[in-house]
Amino acid sequence: MRIDTDGDRVKCWLGRSEIDTLARRAPTREAELAIRIMGDCGLRSFEVIQICPKHKRRSEDGSAWLLRVPKGKDTRNGTGKARDTFLPAQTEQLLHSYQRDESLGMDEQYITVAPRSVRRWVEVAAKNAHETTGVDDWQHVSSHDLRRSWATYLLVEQRRNVRVVQSAGGWKDYDSMKPYLGEATEQAIVEELGAVKF
Template sequence: MRLEATAKEDQYKIWMTDSELKQLERVAANQRDYLIIRLGGRVGLRAFEIPQICPKHVKRTDDGEHYRLRVPEGKDTTGNGGKPRDAYLPKDVEGDIHRFQNAEDIGRNQPLVDLTERGVRNVVKRTATRAAEETGDEDFRHVSSHDLRRRFAQRLLVDRQMNPRVVMAVGGWDSFQAIEPYLNAPTPEVVNQAFEEAELS
């Protein structure tokens, strides 16, 4: 985990690895909290988007092999209200949603996570605190809901070197400028691989 100082005192941008994200998932207090961590870190949802999601927003693609998660009102920088988008929904997270819906008897039109944006942020902070206590890694105490989204973006852009336009579409970023900060911090593994592929190692 790498911490990057921000202009605000005692606030950091956290650059997690997938194994650190898994640690957060493992210490979630319950299935709802686990799903919140998964939706942020694996699907790239913002804290205010998570409470919007209902089971009806899960869609199978025409090929029957993939899923999308309709975000009714994503972030809109134009001032015209939230813009809908179709986030890519990994099969395992679709399974998490389905199991949670069944276990909690949630109707198709009911929110999966019946919390406010603040409630979602609090779940992430509590889970991060638990991760710090269980792992002894105090850096977890600085993890926020946006850091989950940062992990999502970095996984796609840096770790997997995915086409930025695809990442913009599924993550709800309007411009290359908006996703550029996620390109600044390659993991040590990505650096090593780049040099190996360039035969400069």
Template sequence: MVRITDDSGTYTKCILDPYEDELEKLEAAARREDWEREVAVQLMGRCGLRADEVTYPTRERLQWSSSGECWLLEVQGKDTSGGEGKTRDAWVPEDVAENIQRFVSERNRDPDAPIVSVSTSSIRRWVREAARQLAEEGERWARVSSHDLRRSWATYHMVEQGTDVRTMMSIGGWSNYDAIEPYLGEPTEAKIGRSMSA
């Protein structure tokens, strides 16, 4: 179920919970429209990219790290300390790396061209359209935004999985604790259930 964590301001903040199940539904809804939309949703929901970062990565920027034994994607993103943009390596799950490589190959994309080649506003619209498809099963889906994918990703890894904050700051592009703090406080329903049953 989509959980609303804050609707007191201009924007409603939502978390996909349970994260993996709900994200798979959103990916499938995006994929029904186009494969490129699914890839964009995966970059935000499974790799933590901001909507305006999705068009930077190319296939050449997706690299296997033999020392980390994981896929990393070079991203040019926001500097949360207030400076110019900043480059980071975002962690990419194995299945997402495989999907990106298949997509680039089967669509005959140039390896140095953006994996997703649309505007940031189109990426945000794609998320809204996929979420609206799911609104029939739950009206809260209609409130899900592209940033909620990043929020859900960060919350899942830090709160549910216990990934350390420094790792998340590095792969998510947060420069300081103040910038990442909003993602630390909201436990998932599974975490609430486990904690209260103990």
């Protein structure tokens, strides 16, 4: 986990294994699902509560799952803008299992609490992770750090196309994404610069 204390708020960047740890420390199965959706799909806390089974679908070629965010953040007119984001297969499987176990209809929300409760779930999971691991950095983790970590993982560690991540994450332009990006990880530095001949 990387921490940035410059500025008004502490910002955290979690690695994939740390997102797994956070999800496993969630207070309920519903909370674990919310953390997974935010950490694996880049959703905001107010977006995750909108998702119903009808919002997941196969891509046109059938090779992947997509998740429709019905009403994302729209800073231009405030009405909310729909978008599609990538839905990893393992996260789709969790959604499928949860829908089956809870007997959810196609129009029923997976996450049935307010955004504030979703944010609180992340705080509780982070507190539990802190108590389990003894790592103090967990005390700073917030729900927004999951979105930040998702973007950084795709852009910095996996070197995915910035325009694709911008579209999937619902950012209006590249400048609005800049605050979410942190420093390159040690692994990214070694891989990117290690191949250069000096």
